[in-house]
Amino acid sequence: MIGIIVDEIVNSPQNYFLFKTLNELSKSHDCYLFTSGIKELPIENKFSIMQQLEALHHPGILISTTMLNAQIAANSLTATKKYYYIWNFEWTMLNQFAFHQLDKIFYNDDVELIANSSTHNHLLTQLFKSPIGIVYNWDRKSLEKVIL
């Protein structure tokens, strides 16, 4: 079972790649997308879309996609494996933040990091810990290689 947590679903390039990969993965796996709301679907979904809170008792692989929902993944008691797929460096967009807010997410032993590119991979290794793998724009093959 593969669960992915996102914030709001909008028609963005990131969500387009995500939906495309989930549609392909759902042919062989149970796939769930946990969200806090839907504005616009990028393409038709062939997997379940559920409330974000449901992620807390998802009994399978759980992939978070933002700093906010990475905390949901971190607090899940039922997930078999937890990942944080870092699409961009969110902390650079915050105005005021303290280091202890980052360390709970990026140094969490239960949550493995997934980088979006080799450049990200290099920087994340220097700043936090080595990502478990690189998945470029939700590429299905590399995602399967990393999480399965």
Add this chain to the structure above:
Amino acid sequence: MKIFVSQHDDIRIGGLVQALKSVVPTTFYWSKKDKPLFDLIEEEEPTIIFYHDGDAADSTIEYAQAEYPGIKFVYMQFLPTLSKAKPSLTLAMDPSLVIDGSLPIDYRTNLIEMEGGVKQGMFTTEVLILTDQVDARIDFHLLTLRALGYQFQTKMYGNNKVNLPNYLGRLRKESYRHALASARVLVAFDSSRYYDACYHNCIPLVFKEKKTTELGAYEFSSLSGLLEKCKVAIEAVNPELSHHASEYTYHHYLIDIFRLLQEETIVDALIQYLEQRKVVAS
């Protein structure tokens, strides 16, 4: 004995107060906005009052000195003054203000903040930047940070946000010691953390200002020079700087201050404090 120190955000005053509190727990910050000077004297009966330019702007200090000769007044002078007040001691917070009888106060090791710092994985890095002294409006600062982030493993913490991914947010006061203990090199635009870095054997590289002359090899004036020095410093094996830093602490300053104020009990307590920590008193 009660000691009151007028509030100021200068890092040296913070260091002196923290050091003083370790031997005289009845040391307090005071703000004349919250409590006027004469109310403070009447209600709290202080033994010593440390004040700065903001308090010396009117003649209240002058009158208080005449009215209460038993209280010792220590003037922390940042600016040239026309005040007629005659303090028991003047601390020159700017080297250009040193005159006969005044004691120059520079940045020193803050033992209270630095003691107990240990290497921690999350803080481990080649280059550490504390952004409190970084000014994002100065091109040279940004250029330097960018170049360091590109060439070395660089982590930046502090109250001033820098628009680079290497900036990882504000640090709790008690975390500075761990950050310094876990870094190989500290790059700074002023010397405020020079001795704190030395205390943890973190090699400080400080931007050369006209007034700093004593730091020698630990200064940089150009970006290329800094990058070269950084490379050498990162590769340095076991730099032994902590002994040097232990001899220059705010506690040592306090010994000088209270000797001049003829408060031998406090001097003895400070020496004892340093001896307990095997730090050589001057």
